[in-house]
Amino acid sequence: MKLKYVGAKPKVSGRGVSFDQSKPDRYTFLNAAIELLEALSLASPKDKKVHLKDARGKELSSSELMDLLEKYCANPQEIFESLEEKTNALLEKYTNRVKENDTINADERRAWLGNIKIMRDYYMQYITNESAYQCTLNALADKLHELKIEEVTFPIGRNHGLVLSHLIDVLRDHKPPYDATLHVEPQDGETFGKLDMNRAIPVDI
Template sequence: MHLEYAGSKAMISQHGISFKQGKEDKFIYLPYVYEILNSINSSYEHNKKHSYQIKIDNLAYEKLYLYLISVNPNINNEIEERLNNYLKHLDEEEQEVSNRVYLSDFEKDVYISNLKLMRNYKTQRAKNKIFYFYCTKAIVEIIKINKIKKIELPFNEKFWHVLKTIQGKLALEKITSNISTQEKDNILLIKLTTNIY
């Protein structure tokens, strides 16, 4: 599977193409996802809390992919199926534009040309996002299996974003969690705590 950075979310219309700041490609979070996964994917017999010295690895997506294959050999087919559904969505989006009665034929042509121009870009972003969500789902499974009560990491915005995603997935599993920050030895930390028993 080929993953690469695509960029911010594309805003496409008959007027042109722009990029929405703050809607980052999930690819940028993959090294942080990997570090969390790597830090909690160990044997937990007594200690259900985890603190880890993080070393960001820019080849993390390859390691994440190998891990996902090891726990779900069908991952390629699942991701491919989701991507095919997304491609159908892109086709429907083009069809919907061509059916808009308030746009002139020229505006429709420009809009559809812009959509076609950005199709590969949007598809890569979708692939990155699908992969990201499979990775965070794998982290949630490890948290559940090992009954991890606390994950403590050095604070930064990307870890916060990943932990918020994990928190959302835990909530879907009816597991309450909390994210907080704390200073310890002059280092700002971010903590995810769960109510797993």
């Protein structure tokens, strides 16, 4: 498995291929997610409030990102072993939709199915990057829980805010779950984001 930028999720039709900019390549956020993990790994066990004012490092190469994923994520190779299966399942779903579409003619159906086939490698890389990013978000959630962090302050920029906004959904599904919130506030003439872990959500037994 290799990590590399591929672009937004493709939208395939019988007329060609376009890209859904509302579903960007998760590779875009991997660098910022890894920076947050690296910063948390340096936090003192006594610190319940972490201020990531210096989380503005260099752009990591694909191989460096992969090395750090293997450092922080639990069983990353196990997660990526199913990439072929995930890609095949997605393409089968798209293929069946086209075959069952009775509003298109035979030529458009043939072209549509051909475009899906052509984009297979692209879809696989998109899913690879998505799986790597999800692995990183889970590692962030585990680290925040392990350190009993109550608050994370971070500089606006370099996608840290977007990563932590994605993390909120992961924290809600975490064991135990957290009702985390995210907001922006000024500090010393600068604007910072703040992730408030709040308290764990009660779970009915």
